[in-house]
Amino acid sequence: MSNAVRHSSDNQLRDRLQNLPIMSTMGKPPTIADVAKLAGVHKATASRALNPRTSNQVTPATARRVLTAAKRLHYQPNNVARSLSTSRSATIGVLIPDLTNPLFPLVLRGIEDALGTHGYTALLANTDDSPERTQAQFDALLSRKVDGFLMATARREDPLLARAHEHGIAVVLINRSTDVPLFPVVTGDDSAGMAAAIEHLTDLGHRRIAHLSGPSTMSTGFGRAQAFRQTAAAHGLPPADTPVVECSSYTEDAGAAAARRLFDENPAVTAILAGNDMIALGALDVLRERGLDCPDDVSLIGFNDMRFVDKLTPPLTTVHVPHHSLGAEAARLLLEQFASADRVPKTVSLPLHLVVRGSTGPARAGR
Amino acid sequence: MSNAVRHSSDNQLRDRLQNLPIMSTMGKPPTIADVAKLAGVHKATASRALNPRTSNQVTPATARRVLTAAKRLHYQPNNVARSLSTSRSATIGVLIPDLTNPLFPLVLRGIEDALGTHGYTALLANTDDSPERTQAQFDALLSRKVDGFLMATARREDPLLARAHEHGIAVVLINRSTDVPLFPVVTGDDSAGMAAAIEHLTDLGHRRIAHLSGPSTMSTGFGRAQAFRQTAAAHGLPPADTPVVECSSYTEDAGAAAARRLFDENPAVTAILAGNDMIALGALDVLRERGLDCPDDVSLIGFNDMRFVDKLTPPLTTVHVPHHSLGAEAARLLLEQFASADRVPKTVSLPLHLVVRGSTGPARAGR
DNA sequence: GTGAAAGCGCTAACAT
DNA sequence: ATGTTAGCGCTTTCAC
Secondary structure (H helix, E strand, C coil): CCHHHHHHHHHHHHHHHHCCCCCCCCCCCCCHHHHHHHHCCCHHHHHHHHCCCCHHHCCHHHHHHHHHHHHHHCCCCCHHHHHHHHCCCCEEEEEECCCCCCHHHHHHHHHHHHHHCCCCEEEEEECCCCHHHHHHHHHHHHHCCCCEEEECCCCCCCHHHHHHHHCCCCEEEECCCCCCCCCCEEEECHHHHHHHHHHHHHHCCCCCEEEEECCCCCHHHHHHHHHHHHHHHHCCCCHHHCCEEECCCCCHHHHHHHHHHHHHHCCCCCEEEECCHHHHHHHHHHHHHCCCCCCCCCEEEEEECCCCHHHCCCCCEEEECCHHHHHHHHHHHHHHHHHHCCCCCCEEEECCEEECCCCCCCCCCCC | CCHHHHHHHHHHHHHHHHCCHHHHHCCCCCCHHHHHHHHCCCHHHHHHHHCCCCHHHCCHHHHHHHHHHHHHCCCCCCHHHHHHHHCCCCEEEEEECCCCCCHHHHHHHHHHHHHHCCCCEEEEEECCCCHHHHHHHHHHHHHCCCCEEEECCCCCCCHHHHHHHHCCCCEEEECCCCCCCCCCEEEECHHHHHHHHHHHHHHCCCCCEEEEECCCCCHHHHHHHHHHHHHHHHCCCCHHHCCEEECCCCCHHHHHHHHHHHHHHCCCCCEEEECCHHHHHHHHHHHHHCCCCCCCCCEEEEEECCCCHHHCCCCCEEEECCHHHHHHHHHHHHHHHHHHCCCCCCEEEECCEEECCCCCCCCCCCC
16 A cells, blocks of 8 residues: 555544544645545435435435535535536526627626526627627537527527527527527517607607618518518608618617718608617717707617617617516526427517607708 | 426427437537547547647548548537546636626627637626625636636635635736735736826816725725825825725716715815726716716716717716736736746736826816 | 446547 | 557446
């Protein structure tokens, strides 16, 4: 028998006898084997005692012994080993298109709140709305064996999601959906939001209303544009007076570019309905650029009610989306899916409401 | 028994009997053994061929065979297994105090950019500046065997960090540091930033300048306040004219509360230097509340130059902090630490500069 | 109720 | 250069 081994068991003996809190400052973290040894039971028994789901398979007395041993050693289960063994990780991957857009931190909070109560952890990845980056982050998360995904990055035709669906990976979509329904999706009721916005504008006397739509490759861009056209028509506004200009992305720059195109071709509009608040920000810049007052010359409505838009000048009228709920509801759906193995892509649509602030006003006669 | 439950178990039974399509669409992902078999080599050889670091130990011909086999099978390495085997995970944990503060997404981007080129992935966790939540997230990440941490959540006395240091866990601090230097830290040169801000104010004729400091439990709050006092003294401003009011947190609400206290006790100040932009936002609200014009009655300076503050009315004068670089530099330091196992907590201090916008103006005679 | 043993997928000595 | 073997730390049959 080697010196090292003898020495080590001497230490253990002494520790057990003296009932000392033992924790080396630098040595490798204790394993379940250490706990088992200290408690005087087999690894397997320790495992059962430590796991809430199986702790009833063990006598209360040994359970306590194991638990106190674990506490004494400051035992922390190695989730990597556990994952390898169970092929589940109690973590879920969250893919967010752009964390710098203030609405997504709220979504994340919703997710974490809903997940935390069930012992799951969120692993967040930012994709910058780049398909390559999305794929890379997806793979990275997958290779870490996340149990499922919460994705706010879907495109209407999304090869990544198609593959994920083929492979039977659990996914819940947030906000954006695919054309072919593959996964459950939690979204806002964009049509209703659009309708409320247009109604507000027509009530104010506007008859020439433009929409700066989000990218048509995304369900939100496409859907809101569609809702815009339908609602406008329903209000008797001819297509010629309700132009739609598509933005290349949901960014301030893209919004500004689209707004310039709009005014070049359609200088007579009296109101703009932006595809989201970022686009609205860009439009607001262009309004200033062209010497147009908001709301006196042109009314402006955003979408999302993201943080800080109430602090703009003028404060932005916008469609409020309950982002926290979006995240929480999606997380709930995912957990539900784990439990029931139910493969029916249900859709949850959350109600939206218009928040009227200072960027909308009566249509001016002269324009 | 409810309908729903019966229905669900019927489904399960049917699936099991029919050896269902689920199994066919989602057979387990291929392992390295599958790749090896297809390539006609041993697992270990396949492993060597697949790993860039060891691929030279294998003949080019077999390397190609293995690679193509891997491609044919769409093989994705199981990082959980790899981690268990190597006790390294090529992931690093990132702890962020508050993702809704727009500066942190920038930090994260810096981190990801610096990490990505080295094959590391960031696992992000939001802590809401709550010690409990921070501890929980830290443990969760640790049990997933992250190789190290990037933390922007440090408190001046931080038991969590003390423990982490004892356990020899690799950490690099971002922005905030501990009183006792435990880990490398990347921060902005707050003293210089403060000095620039005060100089700007005195140049404009201000002699009664208040500081709404961040929490003194955080190095940023404490350090900036200290720099404020020193610089003010150096400019010949007496302490009585340069009050410091501490905010309970870096939030708009806390900033507003502090601003109210300030004006109640010290109505004569002509300029406010906020501990960060969020606090400045709160101060701005209070200015409006009290009928004071900014900058005509009171000048206001923020700290960080976070997104959107240029869109306020008035646009906020603030100290710009290079957040992207903060993150990137910290990530670089951490990777460096992996390589050299060097345990000297070096400090990197990045230069800051004042961005003058519309919230600062000449001191008014009457005030 | 508890122990023994196998195995999750991979890497890393150690052979050959 | 490649095959063999032995784990990494945990869970989970299967015995007893």
